[in-house]
Amino acid sequence: MREDVRxxxxxxxxxxxxxxxxxxxAWTVDYVDRLLVNLALPDIGAEFGLDHTQQGLVLSAFFLAYAVFQIPGGLLADRFGAVRVMLAAVLLWSAFTALTGLVGSFVLLLAVRFLFGAAEGVFPGASIKALSERTEPAQRMTANGWMQSSNAFGVLLAPAIAAPLIAWWGWRGAFVGVAVLGIFVFLALRKWLPAPRTAVERVDSRSRDVLLSPVMWRFALMFFGYDVIVWGLSSWVPSYLQTERGLTLTEAGAITALPAVFGGIAVVLGGRWSDRLRGRHRVIILPAMAATAICLVVMAHSEPTALFAVFLTLSGMFAALCYMPIFAVPLRSLPPNWPGRARA
Structure with missing residues (x-):
């Protein structure tokens, strides 16, 4: 319900x-696991003799499955309970992370990465639902903002964990070692996750009521635009800085870390402001996305690398500010037993 007062x-x-x-x-480990392949890909490509197209397929296998399984994940969380689905997802993605280090061919690598993406795709809807069941509506976006800021933390933590593991144990040992983190997360969630605030009601509305809602598709479109910007920059900028601007891997990594740091802060702020504004998402999204567009244009025409880095950081920060406001209305207005499918 729309409110006009703070x-x-x-x-x-x-x-x-x-x-x-x-x-x-849990989200931090999720990101560390999914980003490990980016750091290990040169070694994987060298061992299997993969060209750039084949290496791109390794990454695309994850993203395809991750996108496809978002909606089923939300539906499963609404039907069988957020905690059950969440725990199953953590165990499965950890298993497929370990199996990535054991594959013996390119075809098996593609299959395992697809299954890994499917397991991680089930997790977001279940985690959003679990959080909604344990928070009050007036604090829900703040809580989601803090939870989703883990994405930026995972982006920063992944190289710190993965690089030493790859150097010590090789890329195969790194995948097996990182998979252990998921086991710790599974045990922690099972032992310490609080009970829901109220009994979780059985979902009695049909899935198509949500899936065919014009409001939900508008939010899906907005989130698609957000993902195009954020993942487009994170995938393209590192190689661009090295090939076109002559930066080293370390220098490129330092520059691309800046949007993650400021983006994490912006996600938290976006969540807090959404709670204060009671779901009036346009107040945040419209000016923030306009600022993002301007910064992207200026960034693309910035000759000095320092100026490029400044507007890259601003683009990521303004885009991240929209992350939680996109979810403000559905998460504040839908019943606690619906956010799984809504988040999908």
Whole structure:
């Protein structure tokens, strides 16, 4: 429901804080696992004799499955419960992370990465639903902002964990080693995740009521635009800086880390402001996306690398500011037993 007045600030209570902390850890491991392949890809390509097209297919296999399984993941969470689906997803993606280090051919590598993407694709809807069940509507976007800021933390943490592991154990050992993190997350969620605030009601509305909602498709379109910007920059900029601007891998990594840092802060702020504005997402999204567009144009025409880095960072920051407001209306207005399918 749309409100025209600002809501009073409602701090996170113990249940919400514990839930956010555990899901922050789960999302961080999620990102470390998915980004490991980017760092290991040169070694993987060398061992299997892969050209650039084949290496691109390795990455695309994950993203295809991740996108396809978002909706089924949300539906499963609504039907069978967020915690069950979430725990299953963590175990499965950890298993496929370990199996990535054991594959013996390019075809098997593609298959395992596709299955890994499917397992991770099931997780977002379940995690959003679990958080919604353990937070009050007035604090929900703040809690989601803190949880989703883990994405930026995972982007920063992945190289710090993966690089030493690859150097010590090789790319195969790195995948097996990182998979262990998922086991710790599974055990922590199972032991310490608080119970829902109220009994979770059985979903009695048909899935198509949500899937055919014009409002939900508008939000899906907005999130698609956000992903095109964020993942487009994270995939293209590192290689661009090395091939076109002559930067080293370390220098390129330092520059691309800046949008992650400021983007993480922006996600938290976007969540807090969404709660204060009670779902009036346009107040944040419209000016932030306009600023993103301007920064992208200026960035593309910036000759000095330092100026390029500044507007790259601003583009990522303004885009990230829209992340939680996109979810503001559905997460605040839908019943707690619906956010799984809505997030998908």
């Amino acid at each position: 809501a009073p600030k409602q701090p996170l209570d113990r249940t919400a804080r514990t839930t956010v902390l555990l899901l922050f850890a």
